[in-house]
Amino acid sequence: MFEFSLQRILAVAERDLRRFRRNTKLMIPMALMPIIYLVILGKSMGGDLHDLPLAVVVQDHGRAAEAVTDRLLTMEQSRGLFKLSTEPDPETAVEKLRQGRYKAVVIVPPTFSEDMSRGEAAELGVVVDNTDNTSANIIEAEVRRAFGSLSGNTAASESRSAGVRVQRVDVYGHKEFMQYLVPAVIALALFFVAMLAGGIILVDDRARGIHEGYFVTPLTSLDLVGGLTLSATTLAMIIGTTVLFSALVIAQLPLLNPVRTVFLTESAVLLLAVGLILFMFTLMARVSNPLTPRALFGILNVLTFFPSGALYPTESYPAWLNAISVVFPMRYAVHALRNLLLKGVGFGAVAPDFLAMGVFAAVMLVLACTLFKRTL
Amino acid sequence: MTPAAKDTVTLPVSAAGKQVAISVEHLTKKFGEFTADDDLSFQVERDEIFGILGPNGAGKSTLIRMLTTLIKPTSGRALVMGHDVEHDTNRVRHEIGVIPQANTVDGDLSAWESLDLYGRFYEMPRKDRRERSEELLKAVGLWEWKDKAAGTYSGGMRRRLEIARGLIHRPRVFFLDEPTTGLDPQSRRVIWELLEKLRNEGDLTILICTHYMDEADRLCDRLAIVDHGKIAVLGTPRELKGSVPGQDILTVEYFQEVTDALVAAFASLPEVRSAAREEAHTAKLILAGDVVPLEGITDRARAAGNKVKSMSLLEPTLEDVFIHYTGRGLRDQAAGEYSYAMPTIMR
Numbered sequence: 001m002f003e004f005s006l007q008r009i010l011a012v013a014e015r016d017l018r019r020f021r022r023n024t025k026l027m028i029p030m031a032l033m034p035i036i037y038l039v040i041l042g043k044s045m046g047g048d049l050h051d052l053p054l055a056v057v058v059q060d061h062g063r064a065a066e067a068v069t070d071r072l073l074t075m076e077q078s079r080g081l082f083k084l085s086t087e088p089d090p091e092t093a094v095e096k097l098r099q100g101r102y103k104a105v106v107i108v109p110p111t112f113s114e115d116m117s118r119g120e121a122a123e124l125g126v127v128v129d130n131t132d133n134t135s136a137n138i139i140e141a142e143v144r145r146a147f148g149s150l151s152g153n154t155a156a157s158e159s160r161s162a163g164v165r166v167q168r169v170d171v172y173g174h175k176e177f178m179q180y181l182v183p184a185v186i187a188l189a190l191f192f193v194a195m196l197a198g199g200i201i202l203v204d205d206r207a208r209g210i211h212e213g214y215f216v217t218p219l220t221s222l223d224l225v226g227g228l229t230l231s232a233t234t235l236a237m238i239i240g241t242t243v244l245f246s247a248l249v250i251a252q253l254p255l256l257n258p259v260r261t262v263f264l265t266e267s268a269v270l271l272l273a274v275g276l277i278l279f280m281f282t283l284m285a286r287v288s289n290p291l292t293p294r295a296l297f298g299i300l301n302v303l304t305f306f307p308s309g310a311l312y313p314t315e316s317y318p319a320w321l322n323a324i325s326v327v328f329p330m331r332y333a334v335h336a337l338r339n340l341l342l343k344g345v346g347f348g349a350v351a352p353d354f355l356a357m358g359v360f361a362a363v364m365l366v367l368a369c370t371l372f373k374r375t376l
Numbered sequence: 377m378t379p380a381a382k383d384t385v386t387l388p389v390s391a392a393g394k395q396v397a398i399s400v401e402h403l404t405k406k407f408g409e410f411t412a413d414d415d416l417s418f419q420v421e422r423d424e425i426f427g428i429l430g431p432n433g434a435g436k437s438t439l440i441r442m443l444t445t446l447i448k449p450t451s452g453r454a455l456v457m458g459h460d461v462e463h464d465t466n467r468v469r470h471e472i473g474v475i476p477q478a479n480t481v482d483g484d485l486s487a488w489e490s491l492d493l494y495g496r497f498y499e500m501p502r503k504d505r506r507e508r509s510e511e512l513l514k515a516v517g518l519w520e521w522k523d524k525a526a527g528t529y530s531g532g533m534r535r536r537l538e539i540a541r542g543l544i545h546r547p548r549v550f551f552l553d554e555p556t557t558g559l560d561p562q563s564r565r566v567i568w569e570l571l572e573k574l575r576n577e578g579d580l581t582i583l584i585c586t587h588y589m590d591e592a593d594r595l596c597d598r599l600a601i602v603d604h605g606k607i608a609v610l611g612t613p614r615e616l617k618g619s620v621p622g623q624d625i626l627t628v629e630y631f632q633e634v635t636d637a638l639v640a641a642f643a644s645l646p647e648v649r650s651a652a653r654e655e656a657h658t659a660k661l662i663l664a665g666d667v668v669p670l671e672g673i674t675d676r677a678r679a680a681g682n683k684v685k686s687m688s689l690l691e692p693t694l695e696d697v698f699i700h701y702t703g704r705g706l707r708d709q710a711a712g713e714y715s716y717a718m719p720t721i722m723r
Contacts, residue, residue: 213480213541216444217497218469 029295033302040302043321045312049138052315054082055093055105062113064122071146072106081142090127097129097171099349100339103315104128104139121165130170131342133180135313140168172343178251182244183337184310186265187330189243190236190273191305197232198280199293207290221372225365229277236273241266248341256344264347265340271357272333276304278364279328285371303328310334332356385458387422395422396455397549397581398443403452405438412438414605415452420598425575425582427592427599429694435605436585437477440553443583444474456549470498473542477553477585481534481541483527487518490526490537491544498545505544512540516570532563539570550574552584556591564591571595589694601698608701617692620700624691626661626668627654632682634659641676645669657685 020027056072058065076082085102087093093105107125115122126143128136147164205211214224244265248255255261283300284293307314307321308330317325325331336353339345347354387395398420405413413435420426428436441447443454445465453460459467482490488509495505513519516536521529526537535555542550552571556564572595574580586592592599593613600610609616634653642651642661647669654660661673668689677684 208483209476209478209480210482212446212476212478213474213482213494213538214497215446216469216472216474216476217494218466219497 023289023291026289026291026295029299033298036299036302040306040321043318044306044316049135049313049316050080051083052081052103052135052139052313053085053101054139055085055087055096055102056108057087057090057093057105058108059089059110060108060112060114062117064113064116065108068106068108068112068124068147075142075146082139090125094127094171097127098343098345100129100335102129103132103135106143116163119163122163123165123167125167125169127169127171130172130175131180131338132313133175133177135315136170140166175342176251179253179342180338181311182247182251182253182341183334184305185247186240186243186269186337187272187308187310187333188305189239190269190276190333191301191330193232193236193239194273194276194280195293195297195300197235198228198277199284199296200290202228202281202284203287203293204290206288215374221369221374224374225278225281225368225372228281229274229365232277233270233273236277237266237270240269240273244269253341255341257346260346261340261344264350265337268333268336268340268350268354268357271354271361272329275329275357275361275364278361278368281368282364282371285368286373304330307331308334327360329357329360332360387458388419388455390419390421392421396420397422397424397457398426398583399455400439400443401453403439403442403454404450405435405442405447406450412605413442416602416605416607417452418600418607418610420581420583422581423575423578424597425571425584425595427596428583428585428602429587429589429592429596429599429698430585430602431587434587434602436587436602437553438605439602440474440477440551440583440585444472444551445469470545471548473545473547473550475535475538475542475550475552475555477557479531479534479538481526481529481537483525486523486525487513487529487537487540488522490541494541494544500545508544508546509540512543515573516540517566530563532559532566535559535563535567536570539567543574548579549581549583552582554586555584556586556588564588568594589698593694601694601701603698603702609697613694616694616697620692620696624663624666624668624689626663627688627690628659628661628673629685629687630657630659630677630682631685633657634682635680638676638680638682641680642673645672645676647672 054072054076056069058069072082072084076084087096087105090105090107093102093107096102097105105125105127107127109123109125112122112124124143124147126140128139130136144166147166211224244262247253280293283296287293303324307317307325308328309325310330314322314325314331332353336350336357339349339353343349387397388399390396396419400416400418403413403416404411416435416439428439430436438447442449443456443461445461445468448462453462455461456468457471459471461468482493485493491509491512492505495508500508509522510519513522516539518533518536518540521533526534529537539552539555555571556567559567568591571582571584575582575595582595584591584595596613598610598612599616601608601616609619611619633656636653639651639653639659642648642659647664647667649662649664651659651661668687673687674684
């Protein structure tokens with residue numbers, strides 16, 4: 001059982017190394033992947049947030065209220081953390097927050113200056129979009145720090161210090177961390193399906209000669225790409241739907257307006273699946289080595305998923321990473337799924353995301369059909 | 377796009393007055409500096425089996441790939457059932473069935489599913505697909521295996537499935553690229569019989585590429601010997617063998633010693649060009665034509681008090697033809713492949 005021969009071991013090792021030597025291109029992704037991981041993960045997670053859209057509603061015209069506004073303006077100009085706007089009343093501001101235009105709204109109530117002058121605790125309201133928990137926590141913490149806050153960041157938590165009491169309001173109620181991850185895991189599942197059905201199986205079939213058999217029939221490039229996209233999309237819808245409902249149960253995420261939300265979520269899943277599958281077809285249009293899609297798997301995952309805002313807000317990305325992020329549909333899918341599943345929004349709120357995913361899919365369809373090699 | 381029906385294009389007519397199914401005119405294919413096929417020209421008449429015989433690397437597969445629209449010619453022109461293979465690819469694809477050199481069977485599908493899939497590629501009605509699939513699977517002996525995944529089939533069964541698949545849409549031209557390579561003798565024989573049956577049923581032109589001389593000899597009405605991308609010679613197997621200097625040689629073994637008088641008697645036969653004693657009991661007769669003078673040989677032996685023990689006829693093989701026209705043997709390049717010529721033995 002433990003008998004061995006050094007010569008035989010060396011022979012096996014040599015054979016294996018020869019294979020890599022003759023496919024040196026395949027070694028590039030292996031060496032490149034950790035570096036890309038380092039750069040993309042390093043810049044997409046844990047980076048400093050900036051330009052977070054923040055509204056301020058000043059209902060008090062006293063000196064203390066002016067001081068609050070001045071301090072927020074100073075924070076905007078000195079650190080670039082906020083991008084400050086002024087709204088006339090809390091209702092308008094919160095409505096815009098629900099539409100995704102603001103990450104938080106700071107409300108200075110009418111009695112703020114008066115309370116301060118009387119030496120009583122003056123309330124400062126911070127209404128946050130808690131479907132982006134990272135941004136919400138950072139905004140709350142910065143506001144507390146700026147106005148002398150104490151610890152505590154739970155929904156409707158209160159703190160009292162130096163006469164200012166910061167009150168956080170989670171506009172969507174309390175959310176568990178696992179619930180924030182539901183959109184991310186759906187998007188990730190669709191990436192895996194696209195990689196398998198759109199990349200690996202496609203190239204494997206080509207290497208096995210299946211396509212050579214097809215090419216002598218009247219099948220056109222569009223027939224092939226269309227048929228393969230349809231089958232891969234069917235698989236993606238089955239997997240996506242399974243993951244969606246499993247995640248809803250596991251994360252105990254209740255849906256607002258369930259019928260509409262499920263319909264729109266499935267639509268987003270469909271658009272993302274088609275886009276990713278056609279993207280894989282485009283990349284693999286002329287690849288014949290079955291090892292290539294496997295070697296690229298990790299890099300593509302990092303490039304498309306991590307800069308999508310699935311795990312960390314896109315507001316933390318440097319410009320170059322943001323440029324990568326806006327190209328891929330994952331960002332729009334995560335944004336749409338988060339809005340649908342955590343906020344229960346209607347079609348209007350996710351229409352721009354749907355449009356972006358649709359445009360991406362259309363461009364990929366043209367590219368895939370153009371690049372797909374119909375002859376040997 | 378709607379499928380192009382098999383239309384009634386007026387086919388060119390050969391010098392022999394027959395319709396031409398495949399017309400190749402100065403066809404050339406280059407890969408960079410390498411010329412795979414060099415200025416090929418020939419015609420395949422309708423309903424004949426035409427062979428392309430040559431060693432590996434001679435340009436056979438490249439030729440078949442150009443004719444089946446898989447690759448584009450560098451220059452020249454080819455028509456299949458009157459349609460240009462470069463500019464009228466859709467119509468060509470409706471006319472042809474193809475068995476590529478590599479195994480292209482989808483191992484995940486059963487034979488029945490595979491035929492149904494390809495039938496749908498040609499937009500055949502469901503009823504027609506089912507009837508045609510049943511007919512073909514029975515013809516190739518896979519009916520009992522029709523529901524098993526093709527991945528479980530032997531090499532011969534896969535090849536037969538490919539033949540059935542290539543014929544599902546009733547093509548008028550059938551291309552086979554080395555259909556029996558790698559198969560055992562029994563499987564090869566089954567495929568030969570299948571192709572002969574197809575030929576006898578009519579309305580099917582077959583172009584077969586092979587490096588097996590016995591296959592070309594047995595199946596082909598005419599064949600072209602190609603080497604280094606060029607056609608060395610073209611004709612019927614009989615014509616080609618007849619074109620090689622040296623005729624059929626008949627070796628006759630006797631019970632008694634062969635005398636000079638008996639040799640002279642054989643030489644006087646009109647069907648014998650020359651006769652000589654090879655060994656004490658053996659005479660070698662070079663025949664003047666196709667006819668073996670059996671009666672004359674036995675009569676003259678009996679008159680000399682001798683009796684014939686055995687006879688064997690050696691005729692020129694396609695290997696001899698290949699060597700004659702190319703200056704080297706097929707085996708030089710097809711080393712290790714199954715390849716031999718079988719003499720006719722009479723005993």
